[in-house]
Amino acid sequence: xxxxxxxxxxxxxxxxxxxxxxxxxxxxxxxxxxxxxxxxxxxxxxxxxxxxxxxxxxxxxxxxxxxxxxxxxxxxxxxxxxxxxxxxxxxxxxxxxxxxxxxxxxxxxxxxxxx
Amino acid sequence: xxxxxxxxxxxxxxxxxxxxxxxxxxxxxxxxxxxxxxxxxxxxxxxxxxxxxxxxxxxxxxxxxxxxxxxxxxxxxxxxxxxxxxxxxxxxxxxxxxxxxxxxxxxxx
Numbered sequence: 001x002x003x004x005x006x007x008x009x010x011x012x013x014x015x016x017x018x019x020x021x022x023x024x025x026x027x028x029x030x031x032x033x034x035x036x037x038x039x040x041x042x043x044x045x046x047x048x049x050x051x052x053x054x055x056x057x058x059x060x061x062x063x064x065x066x067x068x069x070x071x072x073x074x075x076x077x078x079x080x081x082x083x084x085x086x087x088x089x090x091x092x093x094x095x096x097x098x099x100x101x102x103x104x105x106x107x108x109x110x111x112x113x114x115x
Numbered sequence: 116x117x118x119x120x121x122x123x124x125x126x127x128x129x130x131x132x133x134x135x136x137x138x139x140x141x142x143x144x145x146x147x148x149x150x151x152x153x154x155x156x157x158x159x160x161x162x163x164x165x166x167x168x169x170x171x172x173x174x175x176x177x178x179x180x181x182x183x184x185x186x187x188x189x190x191x192x193x194x195x196x197x198x199x200x201x202x203x204x205x206x207x208x209x210x211x212x213x214x215x216x217x218x219x220x221x222x223x224x
Contacts, residue, residue, distance in 0.1 A: 035213070037161075037215075044202075044204060044215060044216075044217050044218040045153070045155070045161060045204050045206075045215045045218070046215060047206065047212070047213040047214060047215050050211070050212070050213065057211065059211040059212040059213075060212070061116070061212065062116045095160060095161070100149075100208075101149055101151050101166040101167060102151060102153075102163055102166070102206065103163050103166070103172060104163075105160045105161055105162070105163070106160065107160050108160055
């Protein structure tokens with residue numbers, strides 16, 4: 001069965017960096033584009049970034065452009081989100097999601113940016 | 116970046132029918148925005164209901180349907196059940212990037 005498992009969340013100080021991972025299984029990773037989506041506490045969903053199935057294209061929300069980088073390691077069946085210059089407003093549960101139109105979701109990992 | 120607008124809250128009676136909508140700040144919503152709809156119950160990850168305007172996944176209850184209506188994307192629930200009480204989000208594609216709507220809190224009462 002399709003599984004997406006996020007990891008790497010935690011508490012980080014403002015201005016610091018953090019890398020999230022999403023390990024996938026149950027499908028052919030290279031056939032699918034992948035997204036990161038986040039949800040601040042008590043708020044709605046916010047799309048963060050997408051990477052094409054072959055890694056050729058990446059798109060970002062304006063709120064993270066220039067600070068976050070989405071990437072993938074097909075040999076490890078893993079999606080990444082490298083986050084730099086973190087701000088309090090980046091505090092959220094971060095979900096990875098499969099496919100351009102999003103079909104499957106992970107359970108999320110919580111990132112808290114606080115001093 | 117475009118803004119996607121949803122009704123903040125909607126109430127439906129058990130067994131009733133309700134339509135949630137999503138509009139785009141860029142103009143009429145078309146199939147080229149590839150509208151998708153997601154359900155999120157409290158404390159849970161989102162679940163995808165509809166993709167590409169009206170396509171359902173194997174797990175999507177038959178009572179949910181998607182369409183374009185009056186320049187907006189629409190999610191119609193026919194025969195609401197208590198378990199349908201949740202937050203609903205739409206997602207549009209804009210030339211590669213994506214934007215979620217602010218979400219609609221659906222109450223079944």
